[in-house]
Amino acid sequence: AQSVSQHNHHVILSEAASLELGCNYSYGGTVNLFWYVQYPGQHLQLLLKYFSGDPLVKGIKGFEAEFIKSKFSFNLRKPSVQWSDTAEYFCAVNARTGGFKTIFGAGTRLFVKA
Amino acid sequence: GAVVSQHPSWVICKSGTSVKIECRSLDFQATTMFWYRQFPKQSLMLMATSNEGSKATYEQGVEKDKFLINHASLTLSTLTVTSAHPEDSSFYICSAGEGETQYFGPGTRLLVL
Numbered sequence: 540a541q542s543v544s545q546h547n548h549h550v551i552l553s554e555a556a557s558l559e560l561g562c563n564y565s566y567g568g569t570v571n572l573f574w575y576v577q578y579p580g581q582h583l584q585l586l587l588k589y590f591s592g593d594p595l596v597k598g599i600k601g602f603e604a605e606f607i608k609s610k611f612s613f614n615l616r617k618p619s620v621q622w623s624d625t626a627e628y629f630c631a632v633n634a635r636t637g638g639f640k641t642i643f644g645a646g647t648r649l650f651v652k653a
Numbered sequence: 654g655a656v657v658s659q660h661p662s663w664v665i666c667k668s669g670t671s672v673k674i675e676c677r678s679l680d681f682q683a684t685t686m687f688w689y690r691q692f693p694k695q696s697l698m699l700m701a702t703s704n705e706g707s708k709a710t711y712e713q714g715v716e717k718d719k720f721l722i723n724h725a726s727l728t729l730s731t732l733t734v735t736s737a738h739p740e741d742s743s744f745y746i747c748s749a750g751e752g753e754t755q756y757f758g759p760g761t762r763l764l765v766l
Contacts, residue, residue: 571753582746582759583697590753629696633753640687641748641755643697 541566541637543630545644552620553652560615560647562630572613573631573641574604583629589613600624622653655681657749659758666737666765673733674761676703676747682727683749688720691744691760703730703747737765 546561564570574586587598594606604615613630630644656679666672676686684705689697701722702710709722719741721733730749734741742765748755 575757583757585754588754633755635753638685638702639750639753639755640699640702642699643689645696648694 541570541632541634541642543632543642543644545628545630545647547647548645549648549650551650551652554622555619556651558615558617558620558624558649560628560630560649562613562615562644563611564613564630564632565611566632566634568634568636570632570634571639572604572606573633574598574602574613574615575629575631575643576626577629577646578626586615586628620649620651622651625649625651655679655749655751655756657747657756657758659745659747659761661761662759663762664764666763668738668765669736671733671735672737672763673731674745674747674763676730676732676749676758678728678749678756681749681751683730683751684727686724686730686747686749687755688722688730688732689746689748691746693744697746700732703732705730734763737763739765741765 542565544563572589575583589596589606597603633639633641658677660675686703688700691697700715703722703724705724711717724730746760747758
């Protein structure tokens with residue numbers, strides 16, 4: 540069965556600090572990988588996605604993620620966070636063989652201090 | 654991008670009543686939709702896969718008689734929480750997709766008193 544593990548439940552950073560959120564998945568086949576963001580009181584928004592090709596994926600708002608197949612990882616990065624990045628971030632995976640049902644990690648709550 | 658809507662956005666009901674939540678794909682057709690539940694400060698948990706024209710597929714531990722799913726058309730799936738109890742209070746989210754990419758609805762917040 541597919542599973543997704545996010546390493547940090549809570550992260551607190553100061554503005555301009557660099558961000559890296561860890562994500563590992565467990566699945567033997569070909570997967571599609573996603574990072575979603577959920578701002579307080581709002582619904583999920585897609586930050587970026589990886590299906591195939593260049594393992595370094597750039598998303599919206601300056602975020603990027605790197606797929607490392609050998610490590611089953613898809614870590615999210617941003618060189619310089621802003622106060623407005625305060626939100627909860629979810630790593631997720633789906634696969635054609637699973638009917639594209641999406642499995643989410645537990646989420647990482649990021650708080651950026653102004 | 655594609656848009657998925659949910660109705661209502663929030664609902665308060667008395668214990669023992671049933672509540673229906675609608676999920677619509679507004680600008681595309683979806684043979685499959687998914688229903689998730691998110692408890693406060695927790696992640697989204699997949700409840701079931703809604704299949705147009707056939708029975709839904711439920712995840713382990715989800716009561717199919719409690720959470721009735723109907724996917725009557727290619728743009729509409731409904732989730733009915735039957736005989737709701739306070740422990741059913743949660744944020745219910747649907748998604749619909751075009752292949753690999755799923756588009757999520759804004760969610761329905763259910764409070765059962």
